[in-house]
Amino acid sequence: xxxxxISKPTYGAGPEAPASSTPGLVTMAHGFLRLVQPNALPAExxxxxxxxxxxxxxxxxxxxxxxxxxxxxxxxxxxxxxxxPLVGCCFCCCRC
Numbered sequence: 001x002x003x004x005x006i007s008k009p010t011y012g013a014g015p016e017a018p019a020s021s022t023p024g025l026v027t028m029a030h031g032f033l034r035l036v037q038p039n040a041l042p043a044e045x046x047x048x049x050x051x052x053x054x055x056x057x058x059x060x061x062x063x064x065x066x067x068x069x070x071x072x073x074x075x076x077x078x079x080x081x082x083x084x085p086l087v088g089c090c091f092c093c094c095r096c
Contacts, residue, residue, distance in 0.1 A: 041066070
């Protein structure tokens, strides 16, 4: 391990993301996440110093709007979990 010049250090660009063996899948996953939830979590929702026992209707409404993309994906997933076996059962059992 080389220390280099301690009195005049040189700094690099910083840590980089680890290389992936499947860059296409990583790009697709990040694209999906940006599509589903394009906005960052608002920092004012995180209160580490104080305990908040009640949430107002406006806070809940904002949170649901923030998570709307994930809620829609979950609803589509539940619908597919119910519909795919039902359609498969109809194809298998109700052949003409």
